Amino acid sequence: MRVLFVANPEKAHVLPMLPLAWALRTAGHEVRVACTPWFADVITQAGLTAVPVGRDYDLWELLRRQMHTLPDWSYRPEYGLPAPYDAAQDPAKADWDHLVKGYEEIVHLWHKPASFPLIADLVRFARQWEPDLVLWEPLAMAAPIAAEAVGAAHGRLLWSADAFGTTREHFLRLRDRRPEGARPDPLGDWLGGYARMHGGEFTESMVTGHFTIDQLPASLRLESGLPSLPMRFVPYGGPAVLPKWLWAPPERPRVALTMGVSSTDHGAGYEIDVQDVLDSLADLDVEVVATVAEDEQRKLARVPSNARLVPYVPLHALAPTCSLAIHHAGFGTFLTMAQHPVPQLLLPWDFDGPVLGRRAAAQGGSLAIEADRATVPAVREAVLRLLGEPGFRERAAALRDELRALPSPNALVPELERLTAAHRSPARRSA
Incomplete structure (x- = not known):
């Protein structure tokens, strides 16, 4: 099968994905890693095939620009997770108004500016290459847009505790208690707009994937009801020389x-x-x-x-x-x-x-x-x-x-093959 990895140009997000990319490669699958042009060297240094898409950007610089009230990057970040994802660390913030406002802000500050440079080119490549499976880190939200556009199975590969999935579960639980017509969903509306642009409709899998690969052991994970695959973390930090x-x-x-x-x-x-x-x-x-x-x-x-x-x-x-x-x-x-x-x-x-x-x-x-x-x-x-x-x-x-005791990346490959067959659309929307 063809497997496409997608990540923002951030080493802390990408490097934990690459051992699984190699496990799939050595199992005989075709693997590509989509990234911005300047980041391609990080991928090729790992011996994998990079696909430069979109235009270059720095995730931190984008955030600084969006927070226009701050004079420069020398400001001190807030402690812990930004809203709405702080609800994952503080149950008191699992409040409807806080979550809605938080999603409005994070879509504007983070998800839109980080995804927009990639979306068109990533969809174009996906339609040309037709991946069977797309694996994406949780801030690379151009990936589920492209996956849905071509009917590929797709899942998240975490590089952190899953504050994103836990927050979304809080949001959905509270939303279901709201009356019809009073259920705003800033993140879903934004993703749904791109889904419709490419011939589909919004589904919750665009937020949390068809499944999630979690590299934390059970004692460290945040509780979640999302379909999850545990995987053993394999250290990889890039080119290394032993002194x-x-x-x-x-x-x-x-x-x-x-x-x-x-x-x-x-x-x-x-x-x-x-x-x-x-x-x-x-x-x-x-x-x-x-x-x-x-x-x-x-x-x-x-x-x-x-x-x-x-x-x-x-x-x-x-x-x-x-x-x-x-x-x-x-x-x-x-x-x-x-x-x-x-x-x-x-x-x-x-x-x-x-x-x-x-x-x-x-x-x-x-x-x-x-x-x-x-x-x-x-x-x-x-x-x-x-x-x-x-x-x-x-x-x-x-x-x-x-x-x-967790499954190695190599041991996870057969399960990924099964999940791909289960979630891949039989009628691709690549035309």
């Missing part, structure tokens, strides 16, 4: 410090004070390996003698050597460390990081501190607990076992 210093095991407990690449890729800084975190570890009998972008390294006033600063190191190679990881609660970072197993100190701030932080802390293998509360005393105390109390490593080992 010689990583060949030998560490002589002291190794602590990894990383804040990911998303912020610095887009010219933004970190939400935590890296200097404070380094200072909190300076007199401990540990070896700190900190992946800090060179621009951010230059902001540091001092580097402790027990710290090694590098711009990048492959996390899947670093993780097995670590006794502790400190990071921003990024999806890929967390799951890479969790596989070995490594207790983690999470310092989240924006989007789904706080949700994952709370779920991970409840699971027991991690501690979480909001980024703006990550003071020297707070970080130091948490680090000493995570290194000194055996219960954290025991719970981290339980999480590792839970991850290992």
Whole structure:
């Protein structure tokens, strides 16, 4: 079968999709990855075939432009998820008026500007290539438009906790209690307009797919009644070279410090004070390996003698050597460390990081501190607990076992073949 992956030009969204793309490829299926032109190198570096569609854009820059009341990108993002998706982290916000207003705003601020550059070209390619299955990350909403236009089966592949699906379930539950004629649906109306433009009608699958592939284990997922396929996360961070210093095991407990690449890729800084975190570890009998972008390294006033600063190191190679990881609660970072197993100190701030932080802390293998509360005393105390109390490593080992029990991408392929046959339209609308 022909499988088309679709994602916004954002590494944190795309890289978790690529192991499944290769699983399908090695099973004999044809695979293409649609992306904006400038992002094609990220796909081809992974040995996959990129399909440049539409015009280039930066997701963060689009958001900044839409939020025209803000002077520049140096503003501090709000804590956690934006409306309406904050209803997934705060049940009090699962309110009809909040959800409707939130969907109105997020369609205007996010979904429209991020999808519009891709839709026409993506539909054109889909009609030419006729994919049987389209797999899309949950912010790539041009994908379900194209899939419905050609009658392809399609599903979401998550790179976060499913705040999108959980919020939609809240919305539909509340909508069904409303009288006829008082059921506005800003997201459905917007998607429905494009569906009709290409010969179809809006269905809920355009919001949440025919099914959802979730790479989080059950203990970390948000509750949902959506059709879901669990899949084991396979770390992939792009081209990687193993440095010689990583060949030998560490002589002291190794602590990894990383804040990911998303912020610095887009010219933004970190939400935590890296200097404070380094200072909190300076007199401990540990070896700190900190992946800090060179621009951010230059902001540091001092580097402790027990710290090694590098711009990048492959996390899947670093993780097995670590006794502790400190990071921003990024999806890929967390799951890479969790596989070995490594207790983690999470310092989240924006989007789904706080949700994952709370779920991970409840699971027991991690501690979480909001980024703006990550003071020297707070970080130091948490680090000493995570290194000194055996219960954290025991719970981290339980999480590792839970991850290992999930189906691998290769094992998921037969189920995707079955679902494609079940959901693919027998009468394609490609003419």
